[in-house]
Amino acid sequence: QELKKLLTIPSDVVTGKRFSLNLGNDTTLCPGATLKLDASQTGGDITWQDGSSNSYYVIEKPGLYWVRVCKSGCMAIDSIRVNYTILPQIHLGQDQIVCNGQPVTLSVDTSIKNIKWSTGASFSSITVNKSGTYWVQFQNDCGIVADTVSINFEEVPTLNLGRDTTICIGDTLLLNAYHPNAFSYYWQGIQGDPTYRIYEEGTYIAKILNKECFAVDTVHVQFVECLGDFKVPNVFTPNSDGVNDLFEIQGIPFNQWYLTSCNRLGNIIYQSNGYKNDWSGEGLASGIYYYYLVNPQTKKKYNGWVQLLR
Numbered sequence: 132q133e134l135k136k137l138l139t140i141p142s143d144v145v146t147g148k149r150f151s152l153n154l155g156n157d158t159t160l161c162p163g164a165t166l167k168l169d170a171s172q173t174g175g176d177i178t179w180q181d182g183s184s185n186s187y188y189v190i191e192k193p194g195l196y197w198v199r200v201c202k203s204g205c206m207a208i209d210s211i212r213v214n215y216t217i218l219p220q221i222h223l224g225q226d227q228i229v230c231n232g233q234p235v236t237l238s239v240d241t242s243i244k245n246i247k248w249s250t251g252a253s254f255s256s257i258t259v260n261k262s263g264t265y266w267v268q269f270q271n272d273c274g275i276v277a278d279t280v281s282i283n284f285e286e287v288p289t290l291n292l293g294r295d296t297t298i299c300i301g302d303t304l305l306l307n308a309y310h311p312n313a314f315s316y317y318w319q320g321i322q323g324d325p326t327y328r329i330y331e332e333g334t335y336i337a338k339i340l341n342k343e344c345f346a347v348d349t350v351h352v353q354f355v356e357c358l359g360d361f362k363v364p365n366v367f368t369p370n371s372d373g374v375n376d377l378f379e380i381q382g383i384p385f386n387q388w389y390l391t392s393c394n395r396l397g398n399i400i401y402q403s404n405g406y407k408n409d410w411s412g413e414g415l416a417s418g419i420y421y422y423y424l425v426n427p428q429t430k431k432k433y434n435g436w437v438q439l440l441r
Contacts, residue, residue, distance in 0.1 A: 150175075152200055152207035159214040161273030166190040166213060168198065175202025216273045219243045223267065223280035230287050230344035234260040237280065243269055260284070288313050288339050290346040297353040300429070304329040304352055306337065313339040355429040363422070366438040369412045378410040378437060380424070391423045412439045 154168050170177050171186035178199045179188050190196060190213050197210035221239050229235055238256035239246060248257050249266045259265060262284045268277035288310045298304050308316055309325035317338040318327045329335060334351045360382035368375045378392075386405035394400050400420065401410050412420075417440050424433040 149205050150200075150202060150207055152198070152209045154196070154198060154209045154211040157212040157214075159216055160190075161216050162218060164215075168196065168211065170198045170200055173200045173202055173207065175200040175207075216271065218271075218273060218276050219269055221246075221267060221269060221276050221278045223265070223278045226281040226283075228283045228285050228343040230285055232260075232284055232287070234258045235282055237265060237267070237282075239267055245269060245271065285342055285344050286312060287344045288341040288346045290337060290339050290348040292335070292337055292348045292350040295351040295353070297355055298329075300354045302354075306335060306350065308337040308339055308348075310339055310341070310346075312341045314342060315340045355431055361433075363424075363433065363435055364437060365435075366440060367412065368440045370441055376411060377408060378412065378422075379408040380406075383408070383424075387426060387428070389425050389427060393421045393423075395419065395421075415439055417441045 150173055152170065152173055154170070158166065160166060166189070168188040168190065169186065170179075170188070177184050177186060178201075179185070180195075180197045188196065188198070193213055193215045195210060195212050197208065199206060199208045219240065219242075221243070223237055223239075227235060236256055236258050237248075241255045243255065245253075246255070246267055246269050247253055249264075250257055250259075257265070259282055262282060264279060264281045266277055266279040268275055270276075290308055290310065292306055292308065296304070306318075306327045306329060307325060308318075308327070313325070316323055316325050317340075319336055320338075327335065327337070329352050332352060332354045334349055336347065336349045338345055338347045362381040364375075364379065366375075367378050370376070383406070385407045388406050390401070390403045390406040390410065391399060392401040392410065395418070400415060401412075403410070406424075417438075419436055419438055421436050422434065425431070
């Protein structure tokens, strides 16, 4: 339609002296630039592609522009195509803190040519493994487009609570998660101090944070009955003389241990669910008997034999 309109000759145009009209060569402009077309040099009747008749026409967007001038019975026509350069969008993303120390790849659209990185590379992507500020830029006659990103490779803290362990009932254990670069400490999900004291059996979880990076470790603590002075006699003499009349086990807490005694045939001859060092061997003849001690809480077990002498 534009071409038809351009080539339409007004009915009042007659043969006359020819004249020249030149809007210039097709061109490409930078973003935001304008181009002023001038048809005033002809001194005739001017008609632009949009029907306006000013001597000048200012271009602010891409397209095909033309002007027709009639003068002294003659007509001249010229056109120009104007394009605009599109600057690419470059975005390297947000600044990063990298915890695992693995290299980071920075990249831009592969369709962008003539780029330059702060490292001197000219590819669409680079791989970095050192903390620093990195930039990339694209440059042409219209200007420079660039972006910058900071990459910080942070040391991952180490945490070792030690192996699973067993301690005596009544004792405590102090766990230590201290790290010189740690900012905060969490025990069982609750923020606290670098150390944590254990009073009861269980699995304990520690987490330490160093800015954005963290480490986690667990340890299982078991409590058992510790009988430092534990001693089972190998003989007792229930003859009512007041000396060694009972089967007395040294170092055993009352009511915490189960005792079962059997004869040589395996028959149970005595049983107590909370032994109090009170088995007297009543009704039994002299001889060898076997005992079995167990702590139902800690599962600690002892067994052996004892001789009863009358």
